[in-house]
Amino acid sequence: MTRTRPNALKVLASAMAAATLLTGCSLKEPRPEIAPVVAQSSNPQAEHKLDNVPSLKGKKVGIAAKDILHDYSRVVYQQIQERIKELGGEVIATQAEAKDEKHVSDVENLITQSPDAIVVILGDAQTLTPALAKVDAAGIPLFTIDFQSEYSKNNVTSDNWNVGTTLARTMAEDLHGKGKILVFNGFPGVTPCRIRYNSLNLVLEDYPNIEKITPELQDKYEGTIEDAKNQIQDQLRRLPEGEVDAIWSCWDMPLIGAAQAIDPTGGDIKLYGVDAEPGALDLIANPDSSYQFTVAQPTKQIAAASATNIALFLDGQTDLVPSTSYAEPIFVDKDNVNQVRHDNGI
Amino acid sequence: MSATLVPVDEAPAPGASRTKPRLAAWIGYAGITAVLLLFAFGSPFFLTASNIATILTQASVFGIAGVGLAIVIIAGGDDVLNGGIDLSTGAVAGLAGTVTALAAAAGTPGMVAVLYGVLVATAIGVVNGLSVTLGLRPLLATLATMGVAASLELVFSQNLKIAVTGGFFEAARGSVLFGIPLVAWLMALIGAAVWWVYGKTSWGVNSYAVGQNPTAAQVAGLDPRRYRLASYVLSSALAGLAGTLLVARLSAAVPGIGTQILLDIILVAYMSMIFSRRRLVSVVGTVLAAVFVAALDNGLTLLGVASQWVGAAKGLLILLVLASVTLRGRKNR
Incomplete structure (x- = not known):
């Protein structure tokens, strides 16, 4: 599988490197610098590329999203619909309310309509793969967002290896390489979570004095915040005071609940998540909150990139469509949270 | 009790003329x-x-x-x-499915793994049935x-998805007979068998009797506990089978x-009333309601109705259909 990044991102990476040199930051710094906040709309080259996208007029695109329960999936779901319509295409949009069975049914129902392409946004690889095999068998090009599939012509995703290792290294450095952490072990069937969790384990190999408290915590996809709050309250009662130094999760939702459990107690426990949920950003912006770090994903850029790849593919320009298109993440901490929110409108 | 083997659901409504109930019976179908x-x-x-198969x-x-x-x-x-x-x-x-998946993952043949799942489900059905026959309210007993x-x-799954592989499960998922999916044949077969038992035998007539008026049924010599215990066991066994198919x-x-x-x-079971002239839950109506509810999801997607709507x-739509049946029923009283 070839992995390429859009040209816009190469320019962005070059700009980051130049900025690093100009500001005199050391590349030996173990904790990665917070990425410059550059949304797609502020990148002229990216705008130019989008302007040259082939029309989708007369094309019908089915969308099967896993859910719109959290901000990331909701915005991507809305944005890709808007982008396809802007390009002249017709959209058939479904979202499965986080139900695996409905997600499979949605894909099956889309196949029936013989659309020109189907886009799957998030999902569980195990339960969805048989339905995606039907998409492939029906000769319908499949595109995915944050979902790795052997049947996908193109998957647009954040660079979750970068996200995962940066998240883990940031936490490890904040703990000065020593401490005990609670881990919400996420959803192994969901590709971004699996990569981030594996990245955590990889990073911790180099931090032998950071110990994961067992058993790991299991997060729920629905009622996540309340469930996580209860779980953390239970853990704080179970474990000796001061035993927990940090909590890690592959997404923000459980940590919002964790912060609700920890912040009123004034405990010195640091929280690290991903997705830049508005609730998480509010907490990070609060200097008294335990929430330290999250990662924003450029949702508009992700949606636009997927629509672009669909248009290129259906226009016959398949050689311009990479197997994977990576979007550059934006790392958010207490120092830059207000700036990131201001610049990106999140 | 000597039961007259007239299917309960086909009997005319009390006090109704012989023509109007027939119209009422068709209103659900018409909607x-x-x-x-x-x-x-x-x-x-x-x-x-292909869409009908879906x-x-x-x-x-x-x-x-x-x-x-x-x-x-029916029995309660x-x-x-x-x-x-x-x-x-x-x-x-869900539990039956997990037990089945765990057994299959441990190397148990698919059919046997399904049997394990159904057995576990049936055991819970026995607990449900005994609880209800001992006098616990069904709502609370089954909530527990x-x-x-x-x-x-x-506990069994450790909150993780358990994958199932192998020919048995792939066949259950993808097999087609005369253009109709195997699982649909199974639904039709189960529906037909249960319809026969509850629509054509004295057991079924008695079950309706204890469900509609347990006091009268007891006076007539029936023991409601027997029928209710059996109903919960059957319900859980079928739920277990459905779980393994899922x-x-x-x-x-x-x-x-x-x-x-x-x-x-719950929706498909209660919605079966629209197929009944006496507005009773029925087996055939339940199967039809399940197909209708699936067709609703499918049809609305095909019409391009936004998923949120x-x-x-x-x-x-369900409310309209149910309301039309209820209003029609009142007129017929």
């Missing part, structure tokens, strides 16, 4: 036909063979579990608070076992799926 015609004219894909596949799990719940309502009465209800049916389906089953599912469909046991499917199971549109 549903109108909706389906709307889909057929609205989308050229709706009546294609709808039948999607209906099967809810249809089979719904038939089980219909049996409970359709009073939601005090009558027959089995809130554990979704969680039992729902919690137990959901908790056991999490595992095959998703190629994995999914923790917590029981709570996701419970409402649709599908739930509301579905609820509104």
Whole structure:
């Protein structure tokens, strides 16, 4: 599988490197610098590329999203619909309310309509793969967002290896390489979570004095915040005071609940998540909150990139469509949270 | 008791003329036909063979579990608070699926693994039945076992999806006979068998009798406990079977799926009333309701109704159909 990044991102990476040199930051710094906040709309080259996208007029695109329960999936779901319509295409949009069975049914129902392409946004690889095999068998090009599939012509995703290792290294450095952490072990069937969790384990190999408290915590996809709050309250009662130094999760939702459990107690426990949920950003912006770090994903850029790849593919320009298109993440901490929110409108 | 073997659901409503109930019996069919015609004219894909197969596949799990719940309502009465209800049916389906997946993952042949799942489900059905016959309110007793089953599912699965592979489950998921999915045949077979038992035998007539008027049935020499115990056991066994079919469909046991499917199971069982001239829950009506609910999801998607509106549109259509039946019934009194 070839992995390429859009040209816009190469320019962005070059700009980051130049900025690093100009500001005199050391590349030996173990904790990665917070990425410059550059949304797609502020990148002229990216705008130019989008302007040259082939029309989708007369094309019908089915969308099967896993859910719109959290901000990331909701915005991507809305944005890709808007982008396809802007390009002249017709959209058939479904979202499965986080139900695996409905997600499979949605894909099956889309196949029936013989659309020109189907886009799957998030999902569980195990339960969805048989339905995606039907998409492939029906000769319908499949595109995915944050979902790795052997049947996908193109998957647009954040660079979750970068996200995962940066998240883990940031936490490890904040703990000065020593401490005990609670881990919400996420959803192994969901590709971004699996990569981030594996990245955590990889990073911790180099931090032998950071110990994961067992058993790991299991997060729920629905009622996540309340469930996580209860779980953390239970853990704080179970474990000796001061035993927990940090909590890690592959997404923000459980940590919002964790912060609700920890912040009123004034405990010195640091929280690290991903997705830049508005609730998480509010907490990070609060200097008294335990929430330290999250990662924003450029949702508009992700949606636009997927629509672009669909248009290129259906226009016959398949050689311009990479197997994977990576979007550059934006790392958010207490120092830059207000700036990131201001610049990106999140 | 010597039962007259006239199917209960076909008997005329008390006090009604012999012509009006016939119209009432058809109003549900008419409403549903109108909706389906709307889909057929609205989308050229709706009546294609592949789409009908898709709808039948999607209906099967809810249809089979719904038939089980219909049996409970038949023998316990359709009073939601005090009558027959089995809130554990979704969680039992989830637990049975998890047990099946774990057994299959441990190398147990697929058919035997399914048997394990159904047996575990049946055991919970026995607990439900005994609880109700001992005098516990069905709503509360099955709420308790729902919690137990959901908790056991999490314990066994460790809140992780358990993948199932192998020819048996792939065959259960993808096999087609005469153009119709195997699971749809299974739903039809179970529906027909249960319809025969509850519509054509003295056991079925007696079950309706203890459900509709337990005091009168007792005076007539029937023991309601016997019929109710059996109904809960059958309900859980069918929920277990539905759970294993869901595992095959998703190629994995999914923790917590029981709570996701419970409402649709209850919906199809109660919605069966629209196919009854006396507005009673029925087996055939449950199977038809399961197909209709699946067709609603499918048809609304085909019409391009935005996904956020599908739930509301579905609820509104169901409400309209049920209201038309209820209003028609009042006029006939």
